Amino acid sequence: MVFEGAIFSSASFDKADFSPKVLTCIDRSGMIDRVISVDEPDYKSVKQTAENLNILHPIPKGSYLLPGFIDLHVHAPQWLQAGLALDKPLYEWLQNYTFPLEAKYQDLDFAKKSYTSLVNELLANGTTTVLYFGSIHTDANLVLADICAQAGQRAFIGKVAMDNPEQTPDFYRDSSSKESLEQTELFIQRLFDLQKKISAELTPVITPRFVPSCTDETLAGLGQLAAKYNLPIQSHCSESIWEDNYATERFNLRDAEVLDKFHLLTDKSVMAHGTQLSDSDLDLFNERNTAIAHCPISNVYFGNSVLPVKHTHEKNVEIGMGTDISGGFSPSIYRNIQQAVMSSQILQDSGEADARISATNAFYLATVGGAKALHVKTGQIKAGYKADFQIVTDQYSELMSNEPQDVFERLIYHTTKSEINEVYVSGKKVINRGENHGRK
Template structure:
């Protein structure tokens, strides 16, 4: 249904059928009937979305979607890797989000989550793995080598990840990173809110949080990111992560923009000087914009929202 809505509105979308076939990890009412059904339904979905894509400007893209390794049998993971290769689709899943998930995969396969996903053919330049808080440096190098991207979901991580992901370090290692929300994994799907949380989480990682440890020992140096860098993750970083020409105001990139009104009376931003530096105004927008400030939204050159 979501893929059809995107097609009918002429908007871009990446949509996947979530696979959860392991009866030991999923209740009967919340999983695929069996592995064969999961793979057959996924292939049928891929073909249907590819057909829908013919009616959109840039396309609606099918995404092979194992929820994460703990929800899937070995045969399902292997079959999904083969389907992704057969149809050259995007791939999305979760990877090493928490102590539990990271430990579960290591116990099941005697290898880290990233390596297991790679062995099933699920890492590549069209792959985006959410969270990835517990990647080792070797795992991060594998991501960089295969072109696999991280979907950084900082608000969700604050609730469920048991850690703060070292975004600055992984990005410096050449890993593509885009900003996400994990939808219901936190209190807000807003990328503005997630950009703010990305900055806060990175600063907490750098400074440390345990006051029983001396200040010069409790943090992880060089971990913080700026709001400008968080904006990059939400825009150009997202486009690079998906290997699509989006996220930049640049020739041959799609026109996806928001028009922000900084002077609306009900949500006026504290801009005190008409000659104020634009970089300062931009940061105020990133930290303080509310929904009513967003006057227009454009997707692929089409105005899809106007606030009177």
């Protein structure tokens, strides 16, 4: 396929590139082969060849090709409570709402219905790659994997490990550390089998829910499994004042230090939230090449602070964007980009110098930052990268300024799923506007 039209793509933390007319050429493996500008000598001949082969895809005037978004933090079983009980304290929200809902996913029919809705909603919002927390149920997590594969979404999925009886309810926890580790390994093996069988982009992830939910034996075993299978790791780290204090009281260590003690901070780790991380924690993250999933909407409700994105970036810690469904109510990365900018202004107004970030900075997090965190060559429109795209319409193009920076910011602040016309993952069309089901 060859796309012809305008593109926006992040070049760096501080710069988004705009090209008004290019050919973006996709090879049969779903990779970007070339991006040809209109002034290159073979532009016309490549376009003509694409027309002759009926593989030219003109992008309409007023629409733009953008990279697909990467969501680094989604609690898949929480989708059905998105927006509910967000006025409650974190502990109450977990115990009275979240854990009872997640326990229902032992019913695989229930899981299939919920996960089908979630995956399609994320794709429709331009999210092509997701790092998912599943539930404690191995079979339900495999249902999620199969739905992602059928819909065409690239998915990193973890079976949640949680076995500490002091912090988890008896109706929703692994019965022992032995069961937790055995089921985690079983899930890893079965997901590898599924991936080979259907050649989908699926990756198992080691997933301790967070330090309070796990016994020492489970934390240690999960670190060993991550090393054994060379897998990504995801958890929460310094999400709130309560979580931070819990780690200190139980281990006499910072939350990050506890995770590191059990070999859970690696160059394949993504830790969510981090609103309470200290400079020494950030130095440890930098040393381990561990990334942060910034969840700005959720942090407003449960984070007790604002993640200092610019400071964290200057400490050379990679950051991506996460919705944190359902601590975050919206499945839209656009909505979280907006909140990231707003929250940074609040941080600056509270006295932190030079804390404000721009739409360009947040766009980097949603694309390049997330791709680097997951070690996937995507998030940019350039040769050698996966063809993960969204085609987005500027609904005000005939009314407002069409200067590139103005268009870019307008897309960031006004795009909803109604303006996302098509979505592609590895060159395969997975969403057409007005159609709410999977791969086409």
